[in-house]
Amino acid sequence: MKTMRGTPFLGLIAVTTMVLAGCTGFKSQSEVDALNEAQAVGSPFTQALASEYRDLANREQNVMFDYPDALHFARKGLAASASEIILPEPVSDWNLKPEHVEELSSARSKLLSVMDRGAREANPAVAAIAQARFDCWIEQQEENWQKDDISGCKAQFFEALNTLGGNVAPPEDVMPPVTAEAPPVAPMAPEDAKYLVFFDFDSSKVDIGGSSVLDSVAAEIKKQNISAVNVIGYTDTSGSKQYNKRLSSKRANAVRDGLIARGVGASMLKIDSMGEDNLMVPTADEVREPANRRTEITFEK
Numbered sequence: 001m002k003t004m005r006g007t008p009f010l011g012l013i014a015v016t017t018m019v020l021a022g023c024t025g026f027k028s029q030s031e032v033d034a035l036n037e038a039q040a041v042g043s044p045f046t047q048a049l050a051s052e053y054r055d056l057a058n059r060e061q062n063v064m065f066d067y068p069d070a071l072h073f074a075r076k077g078l079a080a081s082a083s084e085i086i087l088p089e090p091v092s093d094w095n096l097k098p099e100h101v102e103e104l105s106s107a108r109s110k111l112l113s114v115m116d117r118g119a120r121e122a123n124p125a126v127a128a129i130a131q132a133r134f135d136c137w138i139e140q141q142e143e144n145w146q147k148d149d150i151s152g153c154k155a156q157f158f159e160a161l162n163t164l165g166g167n168v169a170p171p172e173d174v175m176p177p178v179t180a181e182a183p184p185v186a187p188m189a190p191e192d193a194k195y196l197v198f199f200d201f202d203s204s205k206v207d208i209g210g211s212s213v214l215d216s217v218a219a220e221i222k223k224q225n226i227s228a229v230n231v232i233g234y235t236d237t238s239g240s241k242q243y244n245k246r247l248s249s250k251r252a253n254a255v256r257d258g259l260i261a262r263g264v265g266a267s268m269l270k271i272d273s274m275g276e277d278n279l280m281v282p283t284a285d286e287v288r289e290p291a292n293r294r295t296e297i298t299f300e301k
Contacts, residue, residue, distance in 0.1 A: 031074040032057045035081065042083025043281055043291035045124035051130030053077030060139075069139055076135075083290050085120075085198070085209070088112070088134045094142045104138055107157065110166045118194040119164040121280065121291075130160035140223045193220070195297040197255050201238070201288055203252065204250035206258050214255065217297050218262035228300040229264065231255050233273040236292035237285045245275035248295075255295045 024202040035054050040047040053076050061070035080086050091105045111130055119127045136153035140146055145279040158166075195217050206214065221229065233252030252271050261267050281291045 001105070007259075023296045031071055031078065032061050035074045035077045038078060038081040040081040040083075042080075042289070043120070043124065045120040045127055046080045046083045046085065046291075048125045049131060050077050050081035050130035052128045053080060053135075056132055056136055073135065085290075086131075088131045089138050091138065094138055096142055100141050100144075104134075104141065107134060107137075107161075111157075111161060113216070114161065114164045114166050116195065116213050117165070118196060121194065121196060125162055126160050126163050130157055130164060133157035133160060185249045191299055191301050193299060197251075197297070198290065198293045199251055199293045199295070201236075201290075201293065202247070204247060204254045206254050210255075211258070213297075214258045216263060218259060218264055221264055221268075221299075224299070225301065226268065226299045228270055229259070229268050230270050230272070230300065231259070231295060232271075233295045234278065234280075234292060235276050236287060236289040237276045237279070237283055239276075239286075239287045241275055245273060247275035251293075251295045253295065259297075 001213075008246060035050070035057060040050040040051065053073050057070050057074040057077055059231045060066045064070075068176035073082050078087050083224075087106055088111055091101055091108060096104065111134055114128060114130075119130075132154050135154040137150065137157055140153055144150070195213050197206060197213050199205070199210070200207065217229075218224075231252050233250070233255070235248045239247070249271075252273050256266075256269050256271050259269065276292070279289070279292045280294065281289050283292070
């Protein structure tokens with residue numbers, strides 16, 4: 001379990017553990033109920049992710065009676081429903097066997113790679129399934145006794161990852177279909193890729209998550225025969241159009257500077273700013289929408 005690990009104590013401490021588990025049950029009930037009633041906002045991805053965590057938290061609480069993990073996933077779902085970008089579970093947070101650490105670390109790395117390449121925006125529903133099934137897999141793998149649940153979450157994760165362009169082989173313990181194998185998913189062409197750097201409200205500072213995206217962009221440019229890189233800044237609708245036009249220009253130039261610092265030639269970069277035009281998530285005027293505060297990066301061959 002995510003928040004209650006280790007070997008159970010005996011005697012009076014066992015009674016204390018039962019009482020604490022009961023308290024955790026009441027707490028998880030409250031937070032799962034809150035998630036069930038929450039109206040998700042934000043990008044299509046965060047809304048889909050909130051729905052996936054809602055299903056996961058309800059199953060952990062009402063079917064598995066695993067209250068600590070139900071509480072944990074309910075909190076992730078509530079954060080997603082409030083439009084926060086929530087990452088898949090860190091492997092180091094779970095008590096896993098060495099062979100499972102290696103496998104799950106590799107899977108998480110592939111998932112984050114396709115997310116950084118724009119999977120959240122291009123296919124938000126499948127991206128949400130991939131993240132939720134990864135979290136389900138790691139939680140079940142730590143418990144390591146419900147083999148059907150482990151293999152089910154794992155297989156669904158890899159299926160979603162392949163749909164997103166992860167281009168990975170299916171896990172060994174999943175039986176291949178008796179019919180002909182589906183053709184492998186081709187790697188995404190560079191000119192079809194879109195990278196997004198998101199910004200805090202009224203900010204043009206590239207944060208840690210954005211820096212990771214720029215690392216991926218710079219690495220891809222070095223591997224591919226890219227002739228030009230388009231960098232376009234955007235804002236949400238909060239503030240005047242004139243102010244937002246300037247802010248989107250600052251965001252585009254902050255990304256430009258970050259790419260140049262990573263060795264990308266300045267002559268390759270085409271910079272533009274759209275202000276609050278071409279919203280990723282349509283909103284009314286004066287709405288603070290995190291998904292619209294972004295800079296988009298695309299390639300030309």
